[in-house]
Amino acid sequence: MFEAFVTMCLIAAAGSGAPQVSQTCREALLPGFSADTKTACEHALRPVARQPGHWTEKPPFCAPRPASTLAFSEAARGVFVHRGRVAEPDPENGGDVSNIAFIIGSRSIAVIDSGGARKLGEDIYLAIRERSSLPISHLILTHMHPDHVFGAEPLREAGATILGQANLPRALADRAESYRANYSRLIGEAGFLGSRVPVPDRAIAQEEVIDLGGRILELRAWPSSHTASDLTVLDRTSAILFAGDLLFDTHTPALDGSLRGWLSVLSQMKELGARQVVPGHGGPLLEWPQAAEPVERYLRVLESDTRKALDEGLALGPASEVIGRSEAGRWRLFDLYNPRNATAAYTELEWDP
Structure with missing residues (x-):
């Protein structure tokens, strides 16, 4: 089986007054033109390949279908x-x-x-x-x-x-x-x-x-x-x-x-x-x-910790350092996401009666 491809390039200016230059290119798949033979693939691709100015690099081409990397x-x-x-x-x-x-x-x-x-x-x-x-x-x-x-x-x-x-x-x-x-x-x-x-x-x-x-x-x-x-x-x-x-x-x-x-x-x-x-x-x-139980537990901890911080009069900065901390050992990427979550929870709940 054959698929269509096009060369995509990253274009960047070389400097003031200099022409643009290609830094990085890769062959990108163009779905929609697959065929059993290369000739049939090229025939399907012909109307697109002939459009003037449609591609900044060389025209699209056909090649055997590669395997997925996923x-x-x-x-x-x-x-x-x-x-x-x-x-x-x-x-x-x-x-x-x-x-x-x-x-x-x-x-x-x-x-x-x-x-x-x-x-x-x-x-x-x-x-x-x-x-x-x-x-x-x-x-x-x-x-x-x-x-x-x-x-x-x-x-x-x-x-x-x-x-x-x-x-x-x-x-x-x-x-x-x-x-x-x-x-x-x-x-x-x-x-x-x-x-x-x-x-x-x-x-x-x-x-x-x-x-x-x-x-x-x-x-x-x-x-x-x-x-x-x-x-x-x-x-x-x-x-x-x-x-x-x-x-x-x-x-x-x-x-x-x-x-x-x-x-x-x-x-x-x-x-x-x-x-x-x-x-x-x-x-x-x-x-x-x-499977919902761990997420529900985490969200309830966010809620209870946020309400406690608000009741104690903590400002957002200090509150975001303590809200949810008891969950730290249960999740990956915790120190990246929990402070954002604490801020979002504080902002949502601070005006609750």
Whole structure:
């Protein structure tokens, strides 16, 4: 099997008055042109390759399909899950720090989250093609954070409709520049090459059902909790719930929405009928609802510690140093995320009666 590729390069100015020079290049996959032979691939690619000014480097070309570099395990029949590293994004992991999944029906395939860089989206596509030639019909983004969305573009190019919670389009648009700058800094410009903030095609305000062909997915939008843009996916066939970052395992939870809202949402999620769950980080497959217990405990500690600090009249700075500290030995990346969570909890609860 053959796929289309294009050479993407990082362009930077050499100095004042000097011409621009290419510093870093890589061959990027262009989904949508696969064929059994190189000739057929080139024929499909011809109209795009001839567009003047469409490519800044040499025209796209066809080559044998490579293997994916992402490992996916089969969590249930037709359900494949990749466990991202429990780490901060950096050049070594290339933004592969969140869980990714895809589900194969009899007619099409849905992907849940896309990783933190275009290269990861390309590898998701290749991992799918190692298992099925069915159309990739949907990419479901569980929330706005960059480690879950920056790999979306290759899947869109493969034909996927991008879905997200109703607040997702505005949340991504408002943060596009800061997300690009920060994530490029974290994983390096070379690793970030070709990555874009996605524009969702359709927003889910409450609930929606997707039929992949004998495989029904239930999508549900939630009020502000982990973020203001959280969405879950329940596969009825396997009874696996894809929770995004509404659930963390091993990795310290990250509060970017509402503490009280998150506790309420976790309680409601237990009524969805799932038996197992894929968290946004860690796992990747846990028993449900037991897997909610550590996150609920952590959030309740945040709440009780914050109320105690407020009752004692502690200012935000000193309070953020003590809130949640009893949880330090239970989570990785604690010293990075807990101070942010303490600040968010303090800010949310300080005006409570």
